[in-house]
Amino acid sequence: MSEKSDKNGEGDHMVLKMLTGSQAVAWAARLARAEYIPAYPITPQTEIIEILSEWVRKGEMEAIFVQMESEHSLLTAAGTAAATGARVFTATSSQGLLYGFEMLYSIAGWRAPLVLVNVARALAAPITLEPDHNDVLAARDSGFLQFHAESVQEALDFVLLAYRVAEDNRVLLPAIVNIDGFHLSFTRERVDLPEQSTVDEFLPEYKPVNPIRASEPVAKGIPVLIPPLYSFFKYQMHMASRNALNVFREAAKDFEKMFFRSYATVEEYMLDDADTVIVMSNSFAAVGKQAVNAMREEGRKVGLLRIRLFRPFPTDDIVKSLRGKKCVVVVDQNISIGKGGITCPEIAEALYHLEDRPKVILPVIAGLGGKSISLEEFRHAVRVAERLASLKAGPDGPLLLFREDEAMLVDSLLKIASGG
Amino acid sequence: MRLSDAPILERGHIFNPSYVLVTAPSLLFDPTVKPLEGMADGSVLFVNSSKEVQIVQPKKVHTIYRDITELALKHIGRDILSAAMGAVACKLSGLISLQSLVDSVEEELAELGLAADLIEKNVQLAKECYSSVESISLRGLDYKPSHKVVEVQYMGERGIPDLLSMGNTILRKTGSWRVFTPIVDKNLCTACGICYIYCPEACISLDEQGYPVINYNNCKGCLVCTVECPRRAIKTERETIWS
Ligand code: SF4
Ligand code: SF4
Numbered sequence: 001m002s003e004k005s006d007k008n009g010e011g012d013h014m015v016l017k018m019l020t021g022s023q024a025v026a027w028a029a030r031l032a033r034a035e036y037i038p039a040y041p042i043t044p045q046t047e048i049i050e051i052l053s054e055w056v057r058k059g060e061m062e063a064i065f066v067q068m069e070s071e072h073s074l075l076t077a078a079g080t081a082a083a084t085g086a087r088v089f090t091a092t093s094s095q096g097l098l099y100g101f102e103m104l105y106s107i108a109g110w111r112a113p114l115v116l117v118n119v120a121r122a123l124a125a126p127i128t129l130e131p132d133h134n135d136v137l138a139a140r141d142s143g144f145l146q147f148h149a150e151s152v153q154e155a156l157d158f159v160l161l162a163y164r165v166a167e168d169n170r171v172l173l174p175a176i177v178n179i180d181g182f183h184l185s186f187t188r189e190r191v192d193l194p195e196q197s198t199v200d201e202f203l204p205e206y207k208p209v210n211p212i213r214a215s216e217p218v219a220k221g222i223p224v225l226i227p228p229l230y231s232f233f234k235y236q237m238h239m240a241s242r243n244a245l246n247v248f249r250e251a252a253k254d255f256e257k258m259f260f261r262s263y264a265t266v267e268e269y270m271l272d273d274a275d276t277v278i279v280m281s282n283s284f285a286a287v288g289k290q291a292v293n294a295m296r297e298e299g300r301k302v303g304l305l306r307i308r309l310f311r312p313f314p315t316d317d318i319v320k321s322l323r324g325k326k327c328v329v330v331v332d333q334n335i336s337i338g339k340g341g342i343t344c345p346e347i348a349e350a351l352y353h354l355e356d357r358p359k360v361i362l363p364v365i366a367g368l369g370g371k372s373i374s375l376e377e378f379r380h381a382v383r384v385a386e387r388l389a390s391l392k393a394g395p396d397g398p399l400l401l402f403r404e405d406e407a408m409l410v411d412s413l414l415k416i417a418s419g420g
Numbered sequence: 421m422r423l424s425d426a427p428i429l430e431r432g433h434i435f436n437p438s439y440v441l442v443t444a445p446s447l448l449f450d451p452t453v454k455p456l457e458g459m460a461d462g463s464v465l466f467v468n469s470s471k472e473v474q475i476v477q478p479k480k481v482h483t484i485y486r487d488i489t490e491l492a493l494k495h496i497g498r499d500i501l502s503a504a505m506g507a508v509a510c511k512l513s514g515l516i517s518l519q520s521l522v523d524s525v526e527e528e529l530a531e532l533g534l535a536a537d538l539i540e541k542n543v544q545l546a547k548e549c550y551s552s553v554e555s556i557s558l559r560g561l562d563y564k565p566s567h568k569v570v571e572v573q574y575m576g577e578r579g580i581p582d583l584l585s586m587g588n589t590i591l592r593k594t595g596s597w598r599v600f601t602p603i604v605d606k607n608l609c610t611a612c613g614i615c616y617i618y619c620p621e622a623c624i625s626l627d628e629q630g631y632p633v634i635n636y637n638n639c640k641g642c643l644v645c646t647v648e649c650p651r652r653a654i655k656t657e658r659e660t661i662w663s
Contacts, residue, residue: 109581169576170576209582210580210584220583221581222582233580236575236580239574240574
């Protein structure tokens with residue numbers, strides 16, 4: 001395998017390429033020497049498995065590629081293969097993730113590390129193909145680690161980091177790397193493609209704990225009808241996931257030495273002197289940064305905090321970044337119906353006990369179903385938060401903002417739908 | 421069942437029972453059941469057993485033994501104990517009249533679709549059990565403070581739900597489940613090995629001559645062997661106490 005795959009590296013230096021998010025994560029799976037790839041097509045994920053199946057067919061990648069009959073089978077195959085000690089890569093999206101949902105909890109409970117790329121797409125109904133994060137956040141409590149990528153480069157790098165953290169025996173949990181459909185999956189960006197030998201060094205062979213072998217039977221995820229045992233194992237998973245924070249930090253240090261890109265659990269953008277901080281994740285954070293730039297030019301002290309690692313939740317780093325700030329605007333690209341955004345309460349809980357906690361935490365819902373977020377919306381949200389701070393008041397509930405032309409578009413489409 | 425004049429705030433596990441009814445003496449020693457745990461001085465223990473059982477029980481617990489399995493076999497012909505145990509509980513507590521007991525046995529068994537004659541047998545069983553014990557009122561129960569609390573620690577790889585010790589089912593002594601014990605009559609047995617094949621618990625092994633040997637620690641008393649033996653060589657005996 002190493003001979004063949006060493007072709008990937010093309011010499012001793014890094015290779016700059018223009019890759020889509022799909023190509024980038026496929027490259028990451030190849031460079032990680034994933035051995036088993038169960039697959040099932042779904043828009044906008046299919047390109048990833050098409051690329052991988054082509055490489056496997058041509059013998060450029062030494063892996064077993066299996067087309068399954070559903071995402072439930074896909075995840076079952078992925079988890080059981082990981083439990084035998086194979087390095088497993090798979091990918092799905094949206095409805096597919098939900099169709100296999102039951103198995104997410106099982107795989108995490110088996111403590112079987114693998115990497116699953118979720119290509120974010122909003123959930124039906126009504127149906128769309130554009131992204132938001134209700135799909136990946138539905139898996140929030142499953143035990144999967146969650147890496148949320150802003151760029152194509154991060155998508156690639158996070159797959160490598162995810163294997164390293166997931167397979168660490170202080171963690172032993174599966175991981176999801178989230179990339180936004182279309183905005184990352186089908187968009188070409190400049191990518192430093194790591195060379196194979198450096199990836200091999202960064203990512204040593206996976207050494208499974210108690211792997212299933214024909215000659216040495218082991219039962220995984222055993223029935224524990226005695227309630228204390230069940231709570232015990234669940235809490236062990238939780239603590240293993242908390243360990244992943246430091247394991248990630250260690251891995252990121254090595255990663256930086258080898259690949260010259262540094263990753264903290266969160267990214268701070270113009271935070272130092274900021275009064276108001278916008279919190280975001282994933283690819284739309286780029287437009288958040290653009291809005292920060294624009295508001296900075298207007299003389300507003302605004303910054304942005306981007307969450308890269310969503311599970312385990314990097315509470316300490318978030319506290320470091322947000323304590324002492326005046327306002328926090330949490331832009332959730334998801335909606336928990338009947339509550340609001342999913343991230344906002346987690347941020348609020350992280351800050352609650354601080355003396356110097358922000359005066360206002362404003363929940364904003366934006367980018368649902370891939371709706372663009374305009375500069376005007378960011379500016380409006382920041383103004384609302386700052387006004388609430390000066391009034392010493394709290395928000396009523398999450399804001400959902402439209403530009404006027406979007407509201408008019410919705411109105412005209414509703415007219416057509418009603419035949420009026 | 422949860423019924424009281426005042427709201428009942430206990431849910432699930434009953435930590436400090438006033439009355440404990442044990443359907444089989446073997447359960448007294450079962451580490452996963454621990455029926456005696458949390459009993460206070462002055463509480464009442466009823467054991468379905470023909471004999472007294474040696475219990476290490478420092479507390480002053482009022483203990484009663486009756487063989488209600490015998491009564492169930494007499495009335496119903498099978499060791500079905502729900503009506504019988506219910507009747508004992510009603511009487512011991514002194515809270516429920518014989519008529520209420522009979523009414524509810526009839527009602528609940530009719531809901532299950534039991535035939536009228538079987539319901540009548542259960543009523544007779546319940547009546548006899550009701551009259552076989554006296555009501556015992558509770559005097560100022562003195563509960564001891566409960567356990568210390570510990571915080572769960574991270575256990576590394578030991579905290580993974582993997583089972584590596586194969587063949588550990590023998591640790592679960594299912595022999596305590598038996599009501600009837602299968603006993604091989606060597607005079608009738610031809611060492612054909614059929615019982616050995618049929619035992620669902622793999623509790624029967626064959627000795628050097630090919631005769632069956634039953635492991636009574638784990639034989640759960642299902643009596644499949646008795647039914648399958650073509651020579652009717654496996655007799656059954658009432659299990660009075662499990663050793
Ligand atoms: S009674 Fe059942 S468990 Fe016991 S030896 Fe016979 S078949 Fe096996
Ligand atoms: S089935 Fe009956 S005859 Fe055959 S070995 Fe068992 S006890 Fe003996």
